[in-house]
């Protein structure tokens with residue numbers, strides 16, 4: 001009866017009006033708008049508003065949305081107390097998953113699954129996630145969390161909360177563009193996880209908790225951290241050729257390459273590449289950008305694999321001075337915009353997501369009593 005497809009490749013499991021991916025030509029649109037235009041002109045706040053409400057906000061709507069995000073940056077003291085209790089070795093994605101889950105009962109509209117309540121919850125969650133990540137970064141370094149700014153934009157405020165110093169506007173704009181570029185991407189694994197959870201009519205916080213756990217893996221959002229670890233392991237541009245030829249000969253997976261949907265290069269990677277190049281020039285630290293360039297040349301001449309979003313985000317974040325294990329949490333801080341939009345879409349036309357499995361195990365196995373077993 002039903003078609004079986006490992007990894008659900010080629011299966012259409014939902015209809016969406018949120019993002020459109022043309023994998024053959026390397027195009028990505030959010031609500032019909034080209035990602036290149038958004039990366040150039042938009043902000044993360046505006047893009048989030050676009051994803052949730054379906055169209056770009058006018059001036060008044062934009063200001064009101066931005067203010068609401070700012071007003072919801074603080075997290076309850078109990079969440080900071082929870083972070084203080086976690087073992088310092090907890091992964092940052094683990095901290096984020098735990099804190100997002102723990103936020104549910106503190107939400108003033110917990111238990112209300114209406115669209116209005118869910119949009120309010122999404123604003124609170126999207127505003128709070130950078131605060132959680134930055135607070136953890138401070139706590140694990142023996143520092144007290146920085147109170148969020150009541151003026152700075154979302155990206156700038158995140159950098160401010162990491163260090164307590166107002167960031168360079170150019171660095172904040174680079175991060176803002178990264179957040180725009182990561183905000184949504186069709187039915188990727190973490191979004192699918194969020195939609196599966198929502199399809200049981202579970203709540204928004206549960207769906208986002210599922211998504212964070214799914215994003216973390218190295219085949220998905222966790223790849224950006226692995227790319228940076230590979231760059232550090234190689235160490236210098238003149239060691240790239242030897243390392244890559246060995247890795248390709250050993251048929252190792254090269255993080256930041258390959259994609260289920262893109263056959264051409266990921267359009268987000270082109271942006272991230274130019275941001276990496278720009279940062280290399282402005283900081284005078286060319287090493288990570290030049291190494292990335294050489295890796296891409298080798299991988300693409302030896303294997304025709306597209307470069308994906310996780311590849312150049314690694315040198316960008318590293319050159320911005322961001323600790324490596326915050327790279328995937330930054331992805332989550334952005335992708336929550338898309339996850340929540342997909343949760344609304346799922347609730348609006350819900351049917352339980354329940355594919356089938358093909359049983360390949362034994363049948364009618366006799367039950368042996370404990371003392372009869374070999």
Ligand SMILES: CC(=O)SCCNC(=O)CCNC(=O)[C@H](O)C(C)(C)COP(=O)(O)OP(=O)(O)OC[C@H]1O[C@@H](n2cnc3c(N)ncnc32)[C@H](O)[C@@H]1OP(=O)(O)O
Pocket residue numbers: 007188218219220221223251252253254255256257258259260261305308309310
């Ligand atoms: C935000 C994101 O999630 S973007 C993706 C981030 N993940 C990564 O960068 C991890 C590295 N990439 C990969 O593991 C894969 O390309 C995935 C998981 C992204 C896509 O996986 P799939 O669509 O299942 O493709 P699959 O893994 O079957 O690869 C197909 C072929 O290309 C090869 N291939 C795919 N990606 C890579 C890679 N990064 N390095 C080396 N070979 C690769 C596979 O080995 C396989 O070769 P084979 O047919 O000879 O066995």
Ligand SMILES: O=C([O-])CC(=O)C(=O)O
Pocket residue numbers: 184185186187188189220260261308309
């Ligand atoms: O779409 C995917 O499978 C992975 C991806 O690029 C993303 O989530 O941004």
